Amino acid sequence: MTNEEIQQIFFLECEEALGAAESGLAACRDGMHDADTVNAVFRAVHSIKGGAGAFGFDALQAFTHAFETLLSDVRDGTLPITGPLVDLMLRAFDVLTDHVTAARGEGATPEDAAVIAALADAQTGQIAVPPSTDAAAPAATAQPDAGDSLDFDLDAMLGDIEAAIAEPTEAEAEDSADAADAPVNAGEQWIVTVQPRSGALANGSEPVLLLRELTLLGGRCIAVDVDSLPDLDTIDPGEGYLTWRFAIDATVDRAAIEEIFDFVGDDCGLTIDRGTPPPAREPAPAAETVPPPKPVATPAPDAVAVKTAEPAPAASPQSPVSTVKEAPAAKAAPASAPPAMGQSIRIDLFKLDKLIDTVGELVIAQAMMAQRLSGAGLTGIEELTMLDSLTRDIQESAMAIRAQPIGSVFSRVPRMLRELESTTGKRVRLEVAGEATELDKTVIERLGEPLTHLIRNAVDHGIETPDERVAAGKPAEGVLRLSAEHRSGRIVISIADDGKGIDRERVRAKAVERGLIATDASLSDEDIDNLIFAPGFSTAASVSNISGRGVGMDVVRQNVKELGGRISIESTPGQGSIFSLALPLTLAISDGMIVTVGDQTLVVPLANVVESLRPEADDVQGLGVGRQMLNVRGQFLPIVPVEGAIGARDAIQQATEGVLVIVDTEANGQAALLVDSILDQRQFVIKSLDANFRAVPGVAGATILGDGRVALILDVDAIVSQAVVTAGLREAA
Amino acid sequence: MMTLNLPSRCDRAAAEALKPELTDGVAAGHLVLDGTAVAQIGQAMLQLLVAARRTASAQGRRLDITPSEAMRGTARMTGLEPLLFEGPAA
Numbered sequence: 001m002t003n004e005e006i007q008q009i010f011f012l013e014c015e016e017a018l019g020a021a022e023s024g025l026a027a028c029r030d031g032m033h034d035a036d037t038v039n040a041v042f043r044a045v046h047s048i049k050g051g052a053g054a055f056g057f058d059a060l061q062a063f064t065h066a067f068e069t070l071l072s073d074v075r076d077g078t079l080p081i082t083g084p085l086v087d088l089m090l091r092a093f094d095v096l097t098d099h100v101t102a103a104r105g106e107g108a109t110p111e112d113a114a115v116i117a118a119l120a121d122a123q124t125g126q127i128a129v130p131p132s133t134d135a136a137a138p139a140a141t142a143q144p145d146a147g148d149s150l151d152f153d154l155d156a157m158l159g160d161i162e163a164a165i166a167e168p169t170e171a172e173a174e175d176s177a178d179a180a181d182a183p184v185n186a187g188e189q190w191i192v193t194v195q196p197r198s199g200a201l202a203n204g205s206e207p208v209l210l211l212r213e214l215t216l217l218g219g220r221c222i223a224v225d226v227d228s229l230p231d232l233d234t235i236d237p238g239e240g241y242l243t244w245r246f247a248i249d250a251t252v253d254r255a256a257i258e259e260i261f262d263f264v265g266d267d268c269g270l271t272i273d274r275g276t277p278p279p280a281r282e283p284a285p286a287a288e289t290v291p292p293p294k295p296v297a298t299p300a301p302d303a304v305a306v307k308t309a310e311p312a313p314a315a316s317p318q319s320p321v322s323t324v325k326e327a328p329a330a331k332a333a334p335a336s337a338p339p340a341m342g343q344s345i346r347i348d349l350f351k352l353d354k355l356i357d358t359v360g361e362l363v364i365a366q367a368m369m370a371q372r373l374s375g376a377g378l379t380g381i382e383e384l385t386m387l388d389s390l391t392r393d394i395q396e397s398a399m400a401i402r403a404q405p406i407g408s409v410f411s412r413v414p415r416m417l418r419e420l421e422s423t424t425g426k427r428v429r430l431e432v433a434g435e436a437t438e439l440d441k442t443v444i445e446r447l448g449e450p451l452t453h454l455i456r457n458a459v460d461h462g463i464e465t466p467d468e469r470v471a472a473g474k475p476a477e478g479v480l481r482l483s484a485e486h487r488s489g490r491i492v493i494s495i496a497d498d499g500k501g502i503d504r505e506r507v508r509a510k511a512v513e514r515g516l517i518a519t520d521a522s523l524s525d526e527d528i529d530n531l532i533f534a535p536g537f538s539t540a541a542s543v544s545n546i547s548g549r550g551v552g553m554d555v556v557r558q559n560v561k562e563l564g565g566r567i568s569i570e571s572t573p574g575q576g577s578i579f580s581l582a583l584p585l586t587l588a589i590s591d592g593m594i595v596t597v598g599d600q601t602l603v604v605p606l607a608n609v610v611e612s613l614r615p616e617a618d619d620v621q622g623l624g625v626g627r628q629m630l631n632v633r634g635q636f637l638p639i640v641p642v643e644g645a646i647g648a649r650d651a652i653q654q655a656t657e658g659v660l661v662i663v664d665t666e667a668n669g670q671a672a673l674l675v676d677s678i679l680d681q682r683q684f685v686i687k688s689l690d691a692n693f694r695a696v697p698g699v700a701g702a703t704i705l706g707d708g709r710v711a712l713i714l715d716v717d718a719i720v721s722q723a724v725v726t727a728g729l730r731e732a733a
Numbered sequence: 734m735m736t737l738n739l740p741s742r743c744d745r746a747a748a749e750a751l752k753p754e755l756t757d758g759v760a761a762g763h764l765v766l767d768g769t770a771v772a773q774i775g776q777a778m779l780q781l782l783v784a785a786r787r788t789a790s791a792q793g794r795r796l797d798i799t800p801s802e803a804m805r806g807t808a809r810m811t812g813l814e815p816l817l818f819e820g821p822a823a
Contacts, residue, residue, distance in 0.1 A: 196776060201745050206775040211811055221812035229780055232756055232788035237748035237777045241784075244811065 010051040012346065014100045017044040018093075019411070025093055026414065029086045035075070041089075042071040046255065048100070050262065057103040063112050064099075067092045070119045072255045079123065088122055091115055094415060188250040188274060192219065192257060195269035196240035207268065211244060213260040219248035243269075250274065352401065359398040360685040364704045366391045371706035399440065406484045406493070407435030409447055413455060413482065420459045427466055427476060428459055433483035439491050443583055446563055447493075450556040454495045454579050455480065457552065462499030462577055472574065474498065487582075490565075496578040502571040504528045510537065529569040533557045561717065564590070564607055592684055593661065594711065595675040597642045598651035601711045602675075603684060603703060608663040608716040610670065612678060620655050630660060630672045637662065640723040641674045642714070645698055652676045663716050671720045686713065698722065735761055739768040743778035743804075751778070755785050763795040771804040779808070783816050 024041035027033045049064035070089070073079045098110035192214060196207040211221070225243040229235070248257060254272060261270050366387060373384060410432050417428050439447075463469075463478035470476050481496040504525060511517045511531045523531075531537065535554040560567045565583035584590065584607065591606035619631045620639070628639040639660065643651035652658035652674070660672040684703040700715040735758050740747050758764040766782070768774075782798065789796040798817055800808065808814045 201775075201777055204744070206744065208775045208779070208807060208811060215810055221810065224812035224816075226780075226783055226813075226816065229784050229787070231791075232752075232759060232781075232785045235752070235781060235784045237745055237752055237781055240776065241780050242776060242811075 007055060010055065011100070011104055013051065014048050017048050018097055018100065020044040021093060021096075022411075022414065025086065025090055028081055029090070033081065038071070038075045038081070042068065042075050042255075045071055045096070046259075048096070052103070055103075057099075059109050059112075060096075060099040060103045063096060063116065066116045066119050067096060068255060069253070070123055072253060073123055076254065079125075085122060088115075088118055090418060092119060094418065097415070190248045190250055190252065190254065190257060191222075191271075191273045191275045192246045192248060193243065193269070193271045193273075194246065194261075195243040197267055197269060198239050199267035200240050200264065201238050202267075205264075205267075207240065210260055210264065210268070211246065214246045214248065214257070217248055217252050217256060217260075219246040221245070222247045356398050356402060359394055363391055363395055363685055367706040368704075368708050375707075400438075402441045403438035404441055404444055405436045405438050406444065406447075406491075407432075409444055409451060410435050410482055410484075412448070413451075416452065416455060417459070417480070420456065424459060425465060426459060426463055426478060428463055428478045428480050431479060431481045433481070434485050437484040437486060437491060439484075439583070443491075443563055446559065447583070450559040450567075450581070451493070451495070453552050453556050455482075458495060458497040458499065458577070458579075462497040462501070464500055468500075472500075490582045490584060493581045493583065494578050495581075496576060498576040501573040501575055501577050502529055502532070502569070503573070507531055525571075526569075529571055532569075533567075564605070590684060590686055591682070592713065593678055594680040594682070594684075594705070595642075595659070595661065596677050596679060597646070597675050598648035600646065600648040601679070601705065601709060602642070602646070603711050603713040604661055604663070604673065604675075604716065605700070605713060606681070608665065610662040610664050612659055612661045614659055615655050617656055628655060630655070630662075632662065632672075635670075637670050637672045638720075638724065639672045639674055640720055642719065643674075645719040645722060646712070646714070663720065665717045665720045668717075668720050668724050671723070673714075673716070673719070684711075684713075734763045734765060736765045736767055739766055739771050739774075739778075739804075741770050741772045743768075743771055743774040745775065745777035748775075748777035748781045752781060755781065759785055759789045759792070759794060759796060764789065764797075766796070766798045768798055768800045768804045771801045774804050774807050776811075779811060779813055779817075783813060786817065 021041045021044040024033070024037045024044070027037045028041075045064055045068045049061060049068055052061035052064060070079070070092070074081060074085070074089075079085065092115050095110050095112050095115050098107060099112070101107040102109040194207065194211065194214075200207050221244055223245040225245075226241070228243075229241045235241070257272055258270075261268060264270075370384060370388065373379070373381060413432075414430060417430055420426070421428060458480055459478075463480070464472065464474075466476035469478065479498045482494070483496075484491060484493045486492075507528050508517075508523070508531070511528075511534070512519050514534075514537065516531060516534050516537070517523065533553050533556075537553065557567055560581055560583070563583050565581055568580050568582075569577060570580070571577040592603040593606060593609060593612070595602055595604055613632075615630060621629050621631065621636075623629050629636040630639050639655055641651065641653070642648070643653075655672075655674055658674050658676050659678055660674055661678070662670060662672050664670055684705075686701045687703055698715050698718050699712050701713045702710055703713060705711050737751070737754055737758055739751070755764075786796050786798075800818065805814065805818070808817050
């Protein structure tokens with residue numbers, strides 16, 4: 001494995017660790033935490049620190065060390081979990097996330113001096129929301145100490161124990177200075193019980209070296225239990241029969257002790273308890289007079305980074321210090337909190353896309369074959385039915401693979417909300433439902449932007465300030481509810497807030513001011529609500545950094561439309577608003593009507609289609625020059641000949657001789673598309689025109705029909721808009 | 734009196750190799766283990782030696798170990814010094 005590949009694994013594990021830490025902190029914030037929760041957060045941060053050290057990400061390492069030190073105290077119960085403490089930890093978590101991003105080279109290293117100072121202060125009991133500027137000795141020494149003691153760890157991990165032995169007295173001194181913050185009673189000790197089990201002596205690992213590490217921290221052996229030792233005849237040299245008890249001064253950081261056993265996992269029984277030890281028999285010398293066993297040098301980055309999924313590479317048996325087993329520590333923490341998940345593997349996206357593509361081609365080829373066979377008069381072929389059903393199964397499985405839970409999009413929201421809270425001064429609680437709802441990767445990727453804008457909008461314009469809310473009889477904290485569910489073949493995502501709702505008077509006034517509607521136009525509530533999607537519309541009195549530039553909502557609607565979806569609003573003044581997005585489950589495959597227009601065969605996406613009909617002469621009325629209207633149950637819709645829009649030839653001109661497909665559009669309401677005939681209605685695989693050719697107005701993509709011909713997919717909205725504009729211009733002229 | 738030499742690196746492999754010789758040696762009578770060449774010693778060997786000493790003692794035989802500095806140091810650190818070196822066979 002190259003160093004690059006190992007680093008990639010490290011970053012993937014960082015993502016998991018950050019996820020685990022965030023859930024743990026969220027639980028703390030909601031008051032639903034226990035010892036395991038905090039331990040999970042600690043272990044997550046700790047595991048990031050380990051890898052950071054190995055790869056030389058100094059800034060990340062220094063920050064995680066500071067964060068970890070605070071978490072250690074929280075976990076021990078030395079620091080009570082209060083609201084301000086949780087807020088501080090969340091701030092630290094955000095900075096940690098930025099550090100990881102910077103380490104990947106995807107962002108600037110964050111300014112963390114203030115947060116580090118706040119973390120140090122918190123340990124001495126001073127938690128201020130704006131970090132106090134008198135970051136005195138604790139903070140000042142924390143940084144250099146963090147660096148030095150981490151260097152010590154690094155050397156040890158790199159197998160250069162000789163160098164480490166040269167510095168034990170320095171390290172010990174710094175450890176005690178470092179941990180001076182932790183309130184401790186004089187004479188109190190950690191009692192560390194170490195019981196190597198059968199795996200502990202396997203693969204060249206050596207428990208005695210772990211004990212030596214304890215000694216270097218100032219520990220000494222107070223007892224060794226040899227009772228389990230059998231006779232010489234029956235003893236198995238590979239088994240562990242000894243249990244040791246070591247005492248270490250409690251000024252030593254518990255984390256430092258645990259760190260020694262990082263790679264041992266289940267192979268070694270380990271307990272660390274507080275206690276006062278029996279009087280020592282023989283204090284072990286602080287510095288050994290003899291160099292300890294020197295391990296055969298092994299590049300430790302392999303050992304450190306490849307911590308969880310990969311089995312130990314063959315090289316590592318030479319490294320006695322680190323047993324590269326499945327470190328249950330890092331895994332156990334996430335396992336204790338979230339429910340057990342099924343097994344999963346990581347896949348190269350490129351391979352997956354290629355698979356999906358090929359499945360798409362398979363579907364087309366199968367349709368082509370079916371067409372040819374039926375064209376040759378061979379119908380009712382059993383093998384074909386089998387093939388048909390298998391192809392459909394493969395297609396479904398392939399689409400399911402690409403489907404991802406929407407939770408991945410929702411997971412970015414908490415941080416967004418924290419930032420919004422701090423910039424607007426409002427308090428918002430997030431409720432999420434349906435995170436497991438799955439949708440296609442392609443949709444998820446493009447969902448982020450509109451979702452972000454809607455959330456910003458809800459906080460900025462919807463939810464009131466705490467004072468306003470209390471005055472209105474609401475709880476000071478606003479609620480933002482995100483939910484996703486499958487409904488009749490689509491996915492419906494809603495963003496609901498319990499704020500003040502849409503101020504329809506202001507919206508209407510603004511629309512009149514912008515010339516979007518006539519002063520005396522009569523509009524339903526729904527119409528007024530939809531005005532906010534008009535380009536350039538914004539009722540924000542001031543343009544804030546978040547929203548108000550008037551480019552937001554119309555872009556959102558455009559994005560949603562491009563995804564093949566719809567957006568709608570429900571709003572009650574004083575109570576709140578709900579924005580609902582209805583999106584197709586996938587962008588890759590869709591349902592449509594196959595129609596003929598002159599010499600062309602085209603596809604009309606079913607998402608737009610309301611109904612189709614052949615009109616009677618009475619239903620069609622002329623209006624002005626070259627425009628016709630269709631009377632559908634009292635409503636008049638413009639008839640749009642598709643021929644003109646796409647340049648087909650010899651199409652049917654009379655609506656009464658062709659078929660009118662009534663479609664719904666975002667911008668122009670309903671219209672009736674005039675086509676020659678409808679051939680079929682079925683699923684088709686969407687091939688992007690952009691990717692293979694270039695964007696063509698009026699055309700949303702292409703597909704390959706059963707007979708192998710290419711059929712263009714109509715962009716219904718564009719065609720109707722074009723026709724309406726043209727008609728308008730013609731009238732004006 | 735029989736003497737067995739302990740290798741410079743007393744790891745698990747060395748313990749496994751030594752065990753049959755140790756068993757024979759203890760059975761044969763007064764056994765001396767020359768550990769003056771030992772540079773590193775681990776749990777496998779340490780516990781083997783403790784077991785050997787105990788078995789010898791139970792059979793009324795002697796087992797003496799002459800340690801190197803390194804060996805003594807590790808024995809001291811792991812609390813096994815008395816069990817390995819004190820008394821005829823602890």
